Amino acid sequence: MDATASISSSLPVSAELGERLGWLIRLRWLAVAGVALFVEVARRVFPVHLPMWRLYLTFAALALSNGLYWLWLRRLHAGKAHREWPWTRPLVRFLLPSSPGGAGDVGSAGPAVLFANLQVAIDLMLLAVLLHFSGGVENPFLYFFIFHVIIASILFSRPATFVHASWSVALIAAVATSEGLGLVRHWPLGGAWTPTAYRDPAVVSAQLLVFATTLYLSAYIGSTIADRLRRREGEVVVLSLEVSRKAETLAAALERVSQAERAKSQYLRKVAHELRGPLGTMRTTMSALLAGVAGELPRPAVGLIRRIEARTGDLAQVTADLLTLARAREGRLAVELAPVDLAAMVREAAEDARPAADRAGVTLNVRITGETATIVGDAAALRELAGNLVGNAIRYTPRGGNVEVRLERRGGAIELEVEDTGIGIPAADLGRVFEEFYRSSNARSHSSEGTGLGLAIVKAAAEQHGGRVEVRSAPGQGTCFVVTLPAEPVTA
Numbered sequence: 001m002d003a004t005a006s007i008s009s010s011l012p013v014s015a016e017l018g019e020r021l022g023w024l025i026r027l028r029w030l031a032v033a034g035v036a037l038f039v040e041v042a043r044r045v046f047p048v049h050l051p052m053w054r055l056y057l058t059f060a061a062l063a064l065s066n067g068l069y070w071l072w073l074r075r076l077h078a079g080k081a082h083r084e085w086p087w088t089r090p091l092v093r094f095l096l097p098s099s100p101g102g103a104g105d106v107g108s109a110g111p112a113v114l115f116a117n118l119q120v121a122i123d124l125m126l127l128a129v130l131l132h133f134s135g136g137v138e139n140p141f142l143y144f145f146i147f148h149v150i151i152a153s154i155l156f157s158r159p160a161t162f163v164h165a166s167w168s169v170a171l172i173a174a175v176a177t178s179e180g181l182g183l184v185r186h187w188p189l190g191g192a193w194t195p196t197a198y199r200d201p202a203v204v205s206a207q208l209l210v211f212a213t214t215l216y217l218s219a220y221i222g223s224t225i226a227d228r229l230r231r232r233e234g235e236v237v238v239l240s241l242e243v244s245r246k247a248e249t250l251a252a253a254l255e256r257v258s259q260a261e262r263a264k265s266q267y268l269r270k271v272a273h274e275l276r277g278p279l280g281t282m283r284t285t286m287s288a289l290l291a292g293v294a295g296e297l298p299r300p301a302v303g304l305i306r307r308i309e310a311r312t313g314d315l316a317q318v319t320a321d322l323l324t325l326a327r328a329r330e331g332r333l334a335v336e337l338a339p340v341d342l343a344a345m346v347r348e349a350a351e352d353a354r355p356a357a358d359r360a361g362v363t364l365n366v367r368i369t370g371e372t373a374t375i376v377g378d379a380a381a382l383r384e385l386a387g388n389l390v391g392n393a394i395r396y397t398p399r400g401g402n403v404e405v406r407l408e409r410r411g412g413a414i415e416l417e418v419e420d421t422g423i424g425i426p427a428a429d430l431g432r433v434f435e436e437f438y439r440s441s442n443a444r445s446h447s448s449e450g451t452g453l454g455l456a457i458v459k460a461a462a463e464q465h466g467g468r469v470e471v472r473s474a475p476g477q478g479t480c481f482v483v484t485l486p487a488e489p490v491t492a
Contacts, residue, residue: 020155021073021116028066028123032059035130051187054133062126069119076112088114095160097230116155120148120164128171135189137176145172146218153222165219169212282312340379342414342485343368346407349386353394361399364390370409375487381461388454389418389481396479397422414487419480425473433471434459458483 036059043050092110095117124145131139145168152164179186180201286309289297297305350366357364386405393403401421408415425433429440437452455469458481462469466486473479 021069021076021112021119024116024119024151024155025066025070025073028062028069032063032066035059039134051133055130058126058129058133062123065119065122065126069115072115076115095156097155097157097226113156117160117164120152120155121167124148124164124168124171128168128175131172132175132179132184133187136179136186137172138189142172143214145215149215149218150222153219153226158219158223158227161219161223162216165215168215283309286312337376338379339374340377340382341374342382342416343407345379345382346386346405346416349383349390350405352387353390356391357394357403360394360397362394362397363402364394364405365402366405366407368407375414375465375485377465377485378461381464385458385461385483386416388458389416389483392454393418393420393422393479393481396420401478409487412487414485416483416485417480419478421478424475424477424479425471426475430471430473434469 036056039050039052039055043052088110092113095113127145127148131137131142134141149161149165149168152161156164178184286305288294289305290302290309346368347366350364354364390403390405397403397420403418403420403422406415406417406419408417425440429438432438433440434455436456439452459469462483462485467484470482470484471479472482
């Protein structure tokens with residue numbers, strides 16, 4: 001189903017008409033009271049003689065009809081007036097304004113749109129009766145018919161609006177003609193009009209021509225504006241439906257990606273657990289052999305066992321990193337949250353890495369500024385984060401280089417920066433450094449150590465704490481990793 005086909009369900013025509021019918025009924029109550037008050041004032045202020053009982057009888061008819069409209073509208077809202085006659089469908093389609101989704105819910109809108117047209121038609125007829133009893137075409141309020149034409153342009157289709165305009169012209173023409181021919185009594189207003197002006201065909205024709213032109217122009221302008229507004233409204237609904245559908249599709253895709261990530265993490269954790277036991281046994285056995293438990297070994301065998309032990313140690317480190325990464329990816333930090341003093345943790349990570357820095361001939365500096373940085377988080381994961389960044393910086397910095405660790409609170413965030421003067425990262429590799437098992441080309445040639453999981457662990461740990469990791473680097477110019485974490489206040 002495309003978006004426009006859903007318009008009828010998003011903007012039900014019957015519901016929209018029901019709201020506007022309520023507005024029209026409230027407006028009619030105000031009109032009855034306002035016109036009655038004006039007539040009372042006019043007959044006392046102006047030198048006119050009006051058939052008051054006839055006017056008030058018309059007001060009563062208008063008020064009575066409005067009361068019936070209100071009762072019927074209550075039935076419509078209660079769902080008791082939705083009966084549809086098949087023979088009215090063509091008429092309903094003619095009366096309903098066009099919509100981007102086509103006819104929409106024509107069946108449910110049928111009673112409402114027929115009822116609305118009946119109201120406007122009866123209003124125009126009663127307005128013509130009021131004008132007949134108050135001067136006919138002499139009455140300057142003749143142009144109040146325009147209001148109903150504008151209302152029709154809002155509620156109905158353009159052809160239906162012109163039908164109501166034609167009905168208005170026909171009613172006024174009937175009043176003017178019947179009065180001019182003496183078929184009904186003329187109730188003059190006096191003033192600028194001569195006593196026989198209502199019988200002058202030229203005067204009446206000119207008045208009717210101006211009236212009809214004004215009404216048809218109003219119908220055209222009103223219906224044009226209403227059509228444009230409906231089209232704009234339809235376009236907005238189509239766009240909102242498209243955005244909603246795209247959002248649902250994106251949410252479903254993100255859920256599938258999340259499920260795939262969870263499945264991958266669970267698989268990694270399972271593999272790591274399965275490997276950890278045998279690897280531990282192998283390392284213990286080789287240590288025992290090298291210690292002479294099984295007797296003295298030939299020199300070539302000792303060399304081979306030491307190489308096996310080293311490679312087994314590398315593999316054990318990979319399994320440990322896999323477990324750490326899986327633990328962070330699965331979101332298992334939530335059960336281990338506690339206040340963490342980042343300043344103390346960063347100093348500890350730096351001190352743990354200092355022997356490696358001394359062996360590599362790298363100067364390691366720590367600079368912590370501002371207030372003590374304490375957040376609520378997983379201490380083990382944050383230690384892994386800091387340790388991996390500092391360890392990587394030392395590993396890939398040549399002898400004589402520098403590694404600087406900076407911790408600073410900036411507003412509502414805490415920034416941990418680890419910057420080195422090392423080999424840097426090629427631009428082509430920057431986008432992939434946080435992938436599992438990925439090592440840049442110059443990193444592999446510089447050092448055989450490393451599992452390719454350290455930065456993936458850093459990124460996962462930062463994201464689990466609501467933070468992010470950024471990297472700036474260029475080959476031969478060093479690297480700077482910036483971890484931004486939200487500063488959560490610790491309450492007692």
